[in-house]
Amino acid sequence: MSQSLARALDVLDLVSRGIATLDALAEEVGVHKTTVLRLLQTLEQRGFVGRDSSHRYHLGPAVFALAESALDARDVRTAAGPALRELAAETGQTVHLATYQDGVVTYIDKVESRQPLRMYSRVGLPAALHATAVGKVLLGALDAAELDRVVSAVPFERYTERTIGSAPELVAEVRRSADRGWAEDHEEHETFMNCVGAPVFGADGRIAAAVSVSVPNVVLPYEGVLGLLPSLLAATARISAELGAPASSIPTATLPGASAPAAPKGSA
Known part of the structure; x- marks a missing residue:
């Protein structure tokens, strides 16, 4: 150069x-x-x-x-667009699409909610690995050695009293999220906001992206946000299918209070 x-x-x-x-x-x-x-x-x-x-x-x-051209060129953004818009319309809340590369999670698409109070975020900006649902979902795609390496570099900025504050805590939460098939941000990035996120799988059967729904707690309490998981999982299953993910590569998710894993609504 x-x-x-x-x-x-x-x-x-x-x-x-x-x-x-x-x-x-x-x-x-x-x-x-x-x-x-x-x-x-x-x-x-x-x-x-x-x-x-x-x-x-x-x-x-x-x-x-x-930047817009680069984002449009990413297959996942194109494939996800219709499902993101439908999810936002169904829930009335802000929906994000994010991807991971080289230790950074980046928002690559966003559909704004109809609510006057919204989560602050911008397409093209990074998401906090330790304090967002999409961050936890995408970290779950890493092997143990890579996860430890990436987590060791996280500055663990304290956004709220609920923000995860150490590498062992984050690794444990990432593994818990991966096991149940979804992640949460329970007032961890903003005190007035709760989010749930779930993975999108690519044609190779690996996690290609994450989708989240963000809701102000004055609109829905935390338990109500968890109630949006079936809609979120249906959207991520649809996007995964659009990307050519084998049905066998998409694990079933365990919903809160469920005794057994539940397949996403609308999945095969």
């Missing part, structure tokens, strides 16, 4: 993280301001960055267009 290209990518990454002034960018990149200014001017001409009246830089429309 050429030095100029590497520096331009470094500048773009820094701008995406909120480092917005020429002085700060030059300091972070470690080069003279004139060099960074030339890079910024090129990026601005191509629409990758913009500049406000106070000369602070921000991401430009070209970045978002590329």
Whole structure:
């Protein structure tokens, strides 16, 4: 990779993280301001960055267009779209689709709820591994050694009193979630929000993504959110089928209070 290209990518990454002034960018990149200014001017001409009246830089429309194209190119997002919209319409709540890569869980699609109070999230941003239902679901796809490696790097930021605070706790919760076929975020990321999540399986029989439903506790109590699991599991079963997952690779889930595993509604 050429030095100029590497520096331009470094500048773009820094701008995406909120480092917005020429002085700060030059300091972070470690080069003279004139060099960074030339890079910024090129990026601005191509629409990758913009500049406000106070000369602070921000991401430009070209970045978002590329991100949208990249997300659309992912088969799982295309396959999941109809089921996500139907799940959101059926429950009236916010629905997320997330994937895992290299220790990071990222929201790749979202259908907003009709409620005025909603979970804050954005497509393209990472989800907290230890404090979200999708994070726990996707960690459940890792083998023991990889799970330990990834969990050891989690900073365990304390969002609420219920947030998991250590690696052993998280590993135990991930395994419990995998065993029953779904995960929860019981006021662990936001005190007013509960979520349930379930895995989506790909054609290779492995977990390819996770879907979650997020509900403010003023709309439904925790027990009511658990009552949405059959609808969630039906949606993930449908998406898995769209991706070509073998029926034999999709385990049945154990619902709260059930004495035996229950197949997702609408699954074969």
